[in-house]
Amino acid sequence: MSTNMLTIYGKNGSETPEPVAAQVTGSLPAWLQGTLIRNGPGLFSVGSSEYNHWFDGLSLIHSFTFCNGEVTYRSKFLKSETYKRNIKADRIAVSEFGTMIYPDPCKNIFSRTFTHLSNIIPDFTDNNLINIIRYGRDYYASSEVNYMNQIDPGTLETVGRINYRNHIALNLATAHPHYDEQGHTYNVGTALMGPGLPKYVVFKVPADAAVSEKGRDKPALSRVQKVGSIPLRSTLSPSYYHSFGMTENYIIFVEQPFKLDILTLATAYFRGVTWGSCLRFDKDDITLFHVINKKTGKVVKTRFYGDALVVFHHINAFEEDDHLVFDLITYKDSSLYDTFYLQNLRSSSLSESNMSFSPPTCQRFVLPLSAHKESPRGTNLVTLVDTTAQALVQEDGSVFCRPDVIFIGLELPGINYNFNAKKYRYFYGSRVEWSPHPNKIAKVDIVTREHIEWTQDNCFPSEPVFVASPGSVEEDDGVILSSVISPDPNISPFMLILNAKNFEEIARASIPADVHMDLHGLFIPAAAV
Incomplete structure (x- = not known):
């Protein structure tokens, strides 16, 4: 791929604070009414610092609103405390995953050490750049730390910051919760202290x-309920996790050998290393699969495990x-994170000959709930x-679990969420072949193991989002939405609308504004916005 990936991934974005009308070609379904809100990194330098x-x-949040056959677009930077501190200082003043900042160089080494070791776990940034999630009727920009920023889904204004720790003892939590049919939200977090x-x-x-309370709305998170807990396999090395699985009756938590080194994290500032460097993959370890009953909070006692792997995204469970x-x-190692250092994205070595990238592999694991201590040794319990x-x-x-490989080369998976926690047949995602930079989106049929794709030269689509047709019964009755950008100045960014059944384009909405990856x-x- 000859495209300099910084033109896709590392370019500073800009706000479009007032809605602008897109130029629609094709025909949008009359039933498509609502707003797709997207989140991601959008500003990579402040002042002279990068x-x-x-x-x-x-975080730069953007939205695509579908109303009566028309599409409008707007975007705003998340006005987090991190953002405000950076802008006020006209430089990067808060440390992030791969960038460690020393805001006061006049402090001596002893002062810095005392400040950052007074608590074992440092106070993280609130730059919530990963996802948009819902608790009750509240919507939040979220990452994986204890802070979230509430947003207004209609205006994209930042309403205010909330701290998980004011409601439940957590240091970290996923940005990929699950929602059941009643609208309850389930999530998993890590409690390291207390x-x-x-x-x-x-x-x-x-x-x-x-x-x-007293005429003032309290956050939905104030009604949080603890379902259950799992002790860490290693007290000083909790597993990293980005998502989890949920079925009708169970939560599935994958404790992988991609771990956070707590001692390294606690001293990262003092030693001048980044938080990202505190994550380590142990290829000689195992992966544990924990099963928690949603109703009782009890953990299934059978010890299910598999070979070492790295996982960021669950697709579905049933x-x-x-x-x-x-x-x-899944991945064979943790090299994916390294690829997204901006110096690597600048490198011309990101080409088809660079095969060090571990390709994403869709794997199916099956855990027999009937397994018990007296089960015949050496037998396969999957029927x-x-x-x-x-x-x-x-x-x-x-019980050692050996997976079934379904598909190789797809990330950012999504499904018809009406089939979440149910047996399903299709999933959608960004097609990743020889590098982690997707320029296609695909639909995978789990039964036939076949797939279909959408692609356009020099275009880079975002994570595909499935929206079901009203009253639909068939799993793939709906549309796929994906925002598409291009380094070619002659190709305007556009919202792509595909027929989910055959992946044929039914419409696109060209955006007269800058759109970021x-x-x-x-x-x-629409009724919920």
């Missing part, structure tokens, strides 16, 4: 969590004939006929 990593960039051993915590925020089936996008996944009972009664987002139906 970030080191793409995941460091300041009473009891460090643990992973499953929690729930009820759908009707809006609370008023229950079938006393088995838990869950699909992951489902439509998968080659295995669950082999070991001499100590644990993003990460994740949420479609909000």
Whole structure:
């Protein structure tokens, strides 16, 4: 690929604070009414200072509103405390994942050490650049730290900051929660400090969590409920995780050997290393699969495990004939993060001959809930006929899980969320072949193992989002939405609308404004905006 990836990933974005009308070609479905809100890094330098990593960039939120066959676009920087401090100082003043900042060079070494070791876990940035999530009727820009920033989904204004720790003892939490059919939100976080051993915590925020007190609305998070917890396998090395799986009755948590070194993290500032360098992959370790009952909070006692892997995104999970089936996008190592250092994106060595990149692989794991200590040793307990996944009972009664490979070369997966936690057939994602820079989107048929693609020369689509047709029964009855950008100045950025059944383009909306490459987002139906 000859394109300098900085023109896609590392260019400073700009705000379009007032809605602008897109030029629509083709025909938008009359039923498509709502707003797609997207989040991602959008500002990579402040004053003369620059970030080191793409995941460091300041959050730029943008929205595409579909109303009566028309599309409008707007974007605003998240006005986080981090953003405000940086802009006021006219330089990067707050450390991020791959950029460590020393805001007061006049402080001596002892003062800095005392400040950052007084708490074992440092106070992280609130630059919430990963996703848009919902708790109750509140919408938040979210990353993976204890802070979130509430936004107004209609205007994209930043409403204010919230701290998980004011409502539940968490240091970290995912930016990929799950929503059940009743509208309740489930999520997983890590509690590293406080009473009891460090643990992973499953929690729930009820759908009707809006609370008023003395005429003032309280955040939905104030009604948070702890579902259950899992002790860390290693107290000083908690697993990194970006998402988790959920079925009708269970939460599936993957404790992978991609770990956060707490001691390194606690001293990162003092030693002049980044937080990103505190993540380490142990290729000789195993991966544990924890299963938590959503209703009782109890952990299934069977020890399910597999080979070492790295996972960021779960696709879906469901229950079938006393088995838990869950699909992951996995990697053989943690090299993906290194690719997105801006100096690497500048490198001309990112070419087809660069095969060090570990391709994403969709793998299906199957956990037999009937497994117990007396299960026959050496037997495969998976009895489902439509998968080659295995669950082999070991001499100590644990179960080694061998996956079924479904597809290689797809990331940022999405599904028809009406089929979340249910048996499903299709998923969608960004097509990743020889490098981690997707220039296609694809639909994968899990049954036939076939796929179809959309691509256009010199165009880079974002994560595809499925929106179901009203009253639809068939799983792929709906449209795919993806914002597309190009380094070619003759190609305006556009919102792509595909027929989800055949991936044929039914419309596109050309945007007369700058649009940035993003990460994740949420479609909000018109009635909820």
